[in-house]
Amino acid sequence: MELRDVSARIGVTTIVRGVDFAVEANEAVGLFGANGAGKTTLLRLIATLLPPAAGTGKVLGSDLVGPGRYRVRARIGLIGHVPSLYPELTLRENLEFVATVVGSPAGSVDAALASVGLAGAATRRARDCSYGMQRRAEFARELMRRPALLLLDEPHTALDDSAVAIVEHIVSATCAAGGGAVLVSHDRGRVEALTSRTVELVGGSIR
């Protein structure tokens, strides 16, 4: 993916200003910045969920604003810092829903949950799971989906040491399969160990 001189607004406020940013195949990039620097907005822009106010860009071969972005989205995985699970559904039902929508084999759900250590909690409702367990379930979802571009917002938050290994696994697996990853974090040590390079976002611009 590549962004050229891209800006993004939320309402009337410009959050991201004139950003040039690229992620090559097989590459993981760390993105740092203070609170309010525009990291999450930049991730949503890369995910084509937010149209740029200015500039151009391509994600997985598709223009950021063209109709091709609708097809490309199914190849982008985003784990934000707010869980997107349905709290009333069990962890298995959450993943079964995703599997049906994306056309994954039914058996992939239990395998994905087991791979993040949640086999024993599959029938527990998401609302009854800790934040860390919900994060694990979201990693299971992306392991099942195997996106070509993985976007992780604060991936290490609320994870214990064993779960941190899951982050390493999913990032390395995505890159090894020819994809790319962007990790937004305040945990420099962990992210620098996972990525080939890092960039700093200051006041919406890359420094």
Add this chain to the structure above:
Amino acid sequence: MSREAGGGFAQTLAIARRDLLREQRVGEVAWITIPFGAIAVLLVPLAVGTDLPTLTRIGPGLYWAVVLLFGVFIAVRKTAAETPAQRDLISLLGLDPVAGFFGRAAASSILLLGFELVVGAVAVALYNIDLARWPWMILVVPGAAIGLALLGTLAASITANLSTGPALVPFLVAPLAVPLLLAATQAMDSLRPGDSILPWVLLMVAADLALAIAGVLTARPLQETR
């Protein structure tokens, strides 16, 4: 690495199943909306008196007015709402917005149908509504449920990103539901032998089709403006 999204019909079923599971776990419609709807129908005789001919005459209109008002609550129920993170996920799953629209409307239709049947039984018993030609109701009751669900889903999608949120839904639904309300009330009123029910059934089918087409045409733009 690339993965094709599931088929449109499978996606529609997945969305409908998700919404019904969420509702089943919370019971918002079963334990709140339906009982209050039944109470609303029960309260009418207290307001207008217990004169049975009067109740029989106004019964169909009152019943459908209650269905319309409570149908709005069903359309904007908490278990049909999505957080911004959930909306982002839906977009990134490659869900066909049209499948999403019909899936949400299908779930609401089933819930509305349940509401209509329970509250309808109360209304028939209380207002002595003449159901001599009841087989027509097999078309009218689901037709109204589908139409109100399509309309409610459309209105909920339009208002999803507004700061006023669901509060605006009744203002959108009420005027657009007039053809449905008219068709349903007149159809029920025409159940007496000798009256023609067919024009009202056709009006309802036309309204349902128009709402379905509006949902198809606006599904993508509404998803993108969320």
